[in-house]
Amino acid sequence: MICLDDVSLHVGAFRLEGIHLLIPSGEYGVLMGKTGAGKTSLLEAIIGFKSTTAGSITLSGRDVTRENPALRGIGYLPQDGALFSTMTVEENLAFALRVRKVEKKRIVARVKDLAELMGIGHLLSRRTHGLSGGERQRVALGRALAFEPSILCLDEPLSALDAETREQILQLLVTIHKMKGVTTLHVTHDLGEAATLADRLFRLVDGKVEMLDTA
């Protein structure tokens, strides 16, 4: 569950005030809004990169408002994937597990499963330089899911992709959500994306979040 209760945040001259947002466990929430509306800032506040000035953020029943982002247990997929370029695809996928000092044998098995799920088994030994946009997002999504987070935050994951790749990744997101049932907040400005994915649809307008009808 993702619950924002009366959250406010200031980023320079930019302000979001009294934000309320609720995504129940296992549901897929999509947050829409124009460019510059503050979608990414709100997402970063949930992940913990930006501090809030008021209100509380509750994730899976735990108040994380003042908690370090490393402890929030959120799988995060930024727009550009932000892959670790000095590592191979395999090392990228294993990163969160290495941080958690998981046994090597279990890491290998988990990475294999993830690679199969994401359709990137043939890329494991490759460096991230030269991967296509779609491949990069698959690796980044796999990396975010590696430690089985209870929350997934996706920041415009499809916006830099061509139409065909976009459709493939969109279907991958649908499949993964059905399989894993991770509570997800997906930020986008694309209505088609929102219509395909959203259990709950929100719109950020003039610093306020409105809930829209998904029917």
Place this chain on the structure above:
Amino acid sequence: MSEWSGSKRGIERYETRASRITLANRVFIVSFMLIGLTYLMLIFGMLMADVLYVFEQSLGKARNSSHFWASLISANPIAVSLRDPKIQYSIWLSMISCTLAAIGSVAFAVPLGYVLSRIPFRGRNLVDAFLDIPIVLPPLIVGLSLLILFQFAPFKWAARSIVYQVPAVILAQWAVSCAYAVRTMKMTFDQINPRCEQVAISLGCTRFQAFAWVTFPEAKLGLLTAFTLAWARSLGEFGPLLIFAGATRMKTEVLSTSVFLEMNVGNIEGAVAVSLLMIFTSIVVLMITRWASNRTADEKASV
């Protein structure tokens, strides 16, 4: 013909104008290239003058000798300088002091460059500008300021073992070269996507782990550039050394002070020979720096 095509005379005038534009463009490009070429010729001329001078001297000595080739090899100013124990000491001290100054520079430049690039705080721009002071300050002033600094506690307690001693050479070189290394490291961290570090933190890393495992490995070519720049800057340092470390033969003499000392005793050949050694070293450093910069650019382009 559209209504905007104009009359026949208009088209002729346009064609004349088109050829004029082509000519004007060519004149513009050629004149800019010529201006640039003038400066390039000056650099090339300076380097070649040193080489020709040494070659002329070598040839002159070889002609007067009964063994032409042996004399050309063994009696040329570079070989003579390399055999001189004072120059040997100067080369040795230069290598050691420049390397230590460069290591010291990157050791400070990495954290400082990172803080300036990544951590927002009040007065960051002021600190950033402050770091340019060693770059823009006249070199003699840097040396004098170091000398004065060591008049005050706690520095004065160590003054006897530092000022006019070998540590002063390293300290003076480091004081200036560190500023160049900080600039380079800040630029390097600026070019690395901060999002990667954020992702690493969201995956469970502390800030230090995110830096050590994600950002620092990406900065390795920038680190090499910072090290080589600091090394080259240290090698060329002269003013601060003269004031703070002195120019004592076989004690605080490095290659730049050797050139000065050889000139002072009227040994122009020796001075030019040492200069050529420094030029060669600088070119090697420049090549390493360019290679590292190009590789960084290639890696960025392929992402």
